Amino acid sequence: MTTLTLVHLYPREMNIYGDTGNVLVLRKRLQWRGIEAMVVPINVGDELPADVDIVLGGGGQDAAQGDIGADFVRRAGTLRSMADDGVVMLTICGTYQMLGHEFLTKDGHRIGGTGVLDLVTRGSDHRLIGNNHVDTEWGRMVGFENHSGLTELGTGVRPLGTAAAGRGNNGTDRTEGAVRDNVFGTYLHGPVLAKSPEFADELLRRALARRGMSGDLESLDDRLAMAAAAVAVGRPR
């Protein structure tokens, strides 16, 4: 039986808005199709396993981001070569910001990032909070945004989609998230994959294709998820 390796980055610190649910969604969607998933939690100081198929990371408290920042940056070279090698990554909020070049705090401090994604983030005084849905090439994704960092995309990435309801990356250019190769970043909590099964399967197909396996996945009954997404779109921001 095939086993995919899922790395969960800093589960203790970067878990504040239920993003751990993305790990569960991918693991179950693999298991329901007879594919095993091994989830490897990576905390400060831990070594990354050799063959990684998918990397997942969520949002955390600002203070925790400081604690793990140095550890994250230490892995910058490894993460960049994994991205070049086509490893699938889904990063949310705080982890998404740290995949960029840098984070400039509102009082002028520069926190280095890993440079996996061509983007920079600046701290701001107010938080962008509310329901959001985003039009992407994998359909409409729904979730909840809650961040004060404003992210500007460079030319090396394209946006994940267009913020249809919320504020997105920075509240001005209507972009939301970023994509480069198989690396995805977004501000959508929810967790985003729970109500975006099509996108969840896209991530799995890419990970399997990289292993040289057919991209065909048995279809699952996602009517509940689609119903929940439709309700979410109808809710006020």
Next chain:
Amino acid sequence: MDLLAIWLGKLTLVALRILGRRGTALPGLVVEKVFPRFLARKLSALSQGVVVITGTNGKTTTTKMVSTILAQQYRVLTNDTGGNFVRGTITAVVQRSDWRGRTPADVAVFELDEAHAVRFCQVYQPERLLLLNVLRDQLDRFGEIDMTAQLLAKVAARTTQHVVVNRDDPRLTALAAGLPAKVDYFGVAPQLREFFPTDEEMYGGTITLSELPAVAELLDLELGIATDLTLRIGEVTEAITLRAEGAHNAQNAAAAAALALTFGLGPAVIAEGLRKVEPAFGRGQSFEIEGRRVVLQLVKNPAGFRQSLRTVDGLRPAATVIAINDDYADGRDMSWLWDVEFTSALGSTISIPGSPRPVDAPAPPAKAGWLVTSGTRAADMAVRLHYDEIAVDLVQPDLAVAVREATFHVKPSDTVVVFSTYTAMWELHRVLERITAV
């Protein structure tokens, strides 16, 4: 002038009642706008001052416990109708006052949510403060738990006489240093600490034991329909049976006892008060519908939901309803449902219709019984359970229909448990009061 304020508030209450509305906010809001100094003047006249109770979980039950204990000795004014914003405290004063403007009370006991506790302290500096816990909750409102802790630090700094702190919550003990008021602690015995995880511990951190001395300590605990506990109050050990069920209520009892000690009450009086406390709104209340017992459990955040789910083991429900709304008072963001683990509490592994992977062995019955999700986000809740491989029997957003279906799906003498978020709980009360008498 206070007489005018009271009349204004009371007339607003009367008007609301004529309109058939429940009002804890509006009368207070009206009085606050017209007479901004009314609250401070009224509270300054209380001989025993003001107690503020705040934290993420347990505010309402603990407020009820403290009020019941103090009521044995004093005339107590409290906002026990669930209005835990500043205007709720004003409404409480108005309700307590008579039409001649007199407010017969010696002490006020107010539960306030974290942000409103800060606002309250700008109006009136409380004599006593009880800090329960800081857990993740409604992050769409406060942003982060570290920010919530900062709010509580401001409240503690404004308290004049006594601050009582949960020694088992490091975010709270950190802010106890250097306060103008005297600090006391309550806590749970080391062997019980695993029942009361801090936020970090809930997400895989190791349990840290506090060495701070507690004036009231939960020593032992047995869960069932009622909660039997052993509590050390000062130097005396008391056995107490609480009417409200759940481990969290036992911890709240330790908190209430510690606070009551600052009034100089004796351990026996405190224990006697705790034994009298009725369950608060939606915290283990039960209704009867044609012989079936319907038990309500309010759920607001991951820690509280996990605690409440444990009651399923004691109650053995034949049906369970989970009602999730997403209004401001419930929390707008549904992410929190993913911080709760449902498999061990509710289910056995059951194959999900349409799922291509059948289980080999016949599935044992789910602990939750016949399972219904309801409320605005009924579908979100069903998706969450789907990923914990717990089969949902009915997704019914309409709460009245969902509760009726669940109740009449089970036999008379069976139990139905309803887990519900805040606004759904109000709706549920209206529904249940229509069908039955409390």
